[in-house]
Amino acid sequence: MKAIAVVLLLLGAAMLVHGQPSIALTANMFLTTAYEWSVTKTGPDTSISIQQGSAGTASYTVAFTRTATDIPVYTVQGQVTVTNPNSIQLQLSQIQVQAQYPAAAAGPINSSVSCPQYETLDSMLLVDPAVPGSGYGTFVCNYTVLLPSADEGYVVATAIQTPSTDEFGDPAMPLVSKPTGFAVGQIGGDQPVLTLGECATVNDTFDPLSFQHLRTPQTISGTKPPDSNKQPDKICSSSSYSYTIQWTVTDTSSCGDYIVSSTAVVAPIDSSQGPQSATAYLEVNACNYAEQGVPAPVADQPVADDDTPQLTLSISGITGGSSSFSWGAANQLMSPSSLTISKGGSVEVTYTTSFTRSQNTQPAPYTITGALTVTNPTAETMELTEVEVSYSSSDGQQQQVDTAASCQTSVGGSVIVNPGAYVICIFTVIYNSQENGYVWASAVTANGLNSQSEQVPVILSDAGTVTPGAVAGCATAQQSFQSGSPGLVLPASFTSDSQVPPSSSSPQQLCDSAIYTYTAVFGPFTACGKMQAVNVASVNPTGGQQSTQSAAITVAFTVLC
The missing domain is CATH 2.60.40.10 (Immunoglobulins)
Known part of the structure; x- marks a missing residue:
């Protein structure tokens, strides 16, 4: 029995690991060339009309521009590694790297720290626990610090632990690394050169929700960047794409007014600059009844319980992002x-x-932007007193978020929708859920009519309805x-x-x-x-x-x- 007790005691000790977490970093100094990317998307056409049985075209020019940035000529880059020897996860609220120039007697220079998207808990970074027999848990981040000169110096990393005490009740002090020096040519040979953002990937996607019953547009001339669900093009210099697309209206099922949105995205490679995007809108009038001299089909108009025609609302051009x-x-x-x-x-x-x-490093709020079309199919002029866009996650965990839309105004600042006409409103919704969800719109008129759009799904994936973007990039x-x-x-x-x-x-x-x-x-x-x-x-x-x-x-x- 005594031998068994000793074995159990040893096993218990092996399962409970207790040590002091540590932090360390590497540093390499580079002569630096850096580039920034921007994108514009333009077209000579803002609207086209297509009769039933016919086709219409629209032309676009997408310009991806690379410019050299006016930044310091030296950069220090490296990795920060936090090691966790304990048997539970280590929670961190912040990781910071600062550079010092001792000879210049200047204050610290902060770096840009980028950490991988590890599992988070209550907005904290989690370092995996140690596993007996498999080693300690680690968490690795990359950092970049821009320097004004080639003077020698050192970098120090700091990680803030939370809560203030560890699992054994001991104070959880900030983790501070030993200074790591940097100097020109420290890794030997010729002075190393670092190029940031030399190349980028590009794509250009038409939002399928914005053209609904129209057939998918076909590129009939020129060159168009790939859709976001396909392999992107890689470019390493400023590039321009010009192309013409064609829409076809085959039967009455495609009739209607559409605001077609398309978004071009450039994503720099090996750069801290996030993806940049540009969205273009095109009004497509399919089966233009006014030009044909016939009334629009009343059956397509939404009606209230008392048979009063209502406003119609449609959402398109959803873009967004979660990087902040x-x-x-x-x-x-x-x-x-x-x-x-x-x-x-x-x-x-x-x-x-x-x-x-x-x-x-904390979970970023998601931002959704898009366009809302409010159409008046009635014979009366409507004044909009309230236009609102709402979001809710599909799992019900995210509380509903409501935001006012910004609409085109008439003389005097009022939002007026004439009979048979429409106005376009732009909206931005910020929310914290990391789940898929829905957006919908509602409008209230001065005479008390209240109309609501159908729910539009928000799918948070590269191939979904949300185009990647960045908040405060x-x-x-x-x-x-x-x-x-x-x-x-x-x-x-x-x-x-x-x-x-x-x-x-x-x-x-x-x-x-x-x-x-x-x-x-x-x-x-x-x-x-x-x-x-x-x-x-x-x-x-x-x-x-x-x-x-x-x-x-x-x-x-x-x-x-």
Whole structure:
């Protein structure tokens, strides 16, 4: 019995593993060339009419543009590895990497950290537990930090644990790695060169929900990018596609008015820039009854219980995405923050301003955008007082989300739908469910009519109804020196080698992290006393729910007579 007890005790000890989690990282420095991608989709036709038994055509031009970004010439990249020796999952709320230049005495520079889509629990990153006999659990993330110069330095990774105590009741302190150095040529041989976003994949898809009973359009001339459910084209330079599609109306089952949407997407390869998309809308009038001189079939009109004709609503052009990004702004001095100058003298102050984009590791909200057509089949003019689009997940777990649609307005700002006419409304719905669901629309008129569209499925897959996109993938960045108060001074000029951030008078859209190092010249000072220069950098994310991020830095001047 004693031997059996000893064996059971040993087995129990083997099953309960207790150790200190750790974090480590690698670092390689590169001379960097980076590219950003954008896409436009245009066409000379905004509407076409097709009679029964005939065909109609529409032409499109899709331009995918690659541009070199004005970013620092050096990049440090590597991997962060968190090791979990414990017998339960390790929960992390954040992983951060910062670079330091000891020689420059500058503050830390934040990196962009990208983690894989591991299973999440309550918005936490989970590191697998250790398995006896199979080793420790690990969690690996990639990081990129943009640098203003080729100076040597080091990077440090930090992971924040949650909850504040571990399974044994011990304090769960933040995990901090040992510093890992970086330098030009550290991996031997010629200086390594890193190219970001050199190539991209592209596709162009017509939303099948937007043309419903029409036959699938056929490309009759030119070259069209592949649909999203097919192998995408890979391009490594700016490219343009021009093509013509044809629609055919074979019988009355295809008759109706359609808002046909199509979306072109470019997805950069080996880049932190997310997919970029452009959507074009085409009005297709199939079996145009007005041109044929006959009334539209009343049987196709929805009616209320009292036989009153109602408005008709249809949804098309659904695009969306679940990747989201957070932005930050930082201002750092490469010079002392307090300077003494003689009257008549000038002084140079070097700044580093960085705008950082990081992909959110927590579950991102999904964003759906689309077009809504509100048609008035009645003989009366209708004024819309409320147009709303709603979303609900198919499993019922997501609480219904309602959002107002933005519609074309008439003179005076009212939304008026004339008899036999229609208006187009644009909508955006933000929700947190990771399940498939439905969207539908409702409209209320001034005389009390209430109409609702059919439910349109939202399928969260590459081949589904939602085209991949990104939330807050870009942001508007700017900086300025404050003025208007006594004692504030502005730079007289900037040195020729300065990379000056975009100014408040000419803000710039960024779709990736960027860092600027520049030297401002103050003076000559004509008065004595104490003065200061205050610089404020700010970045305003495009879309999403993050507010404008800003950072201010002050340099104090003492001018002696």
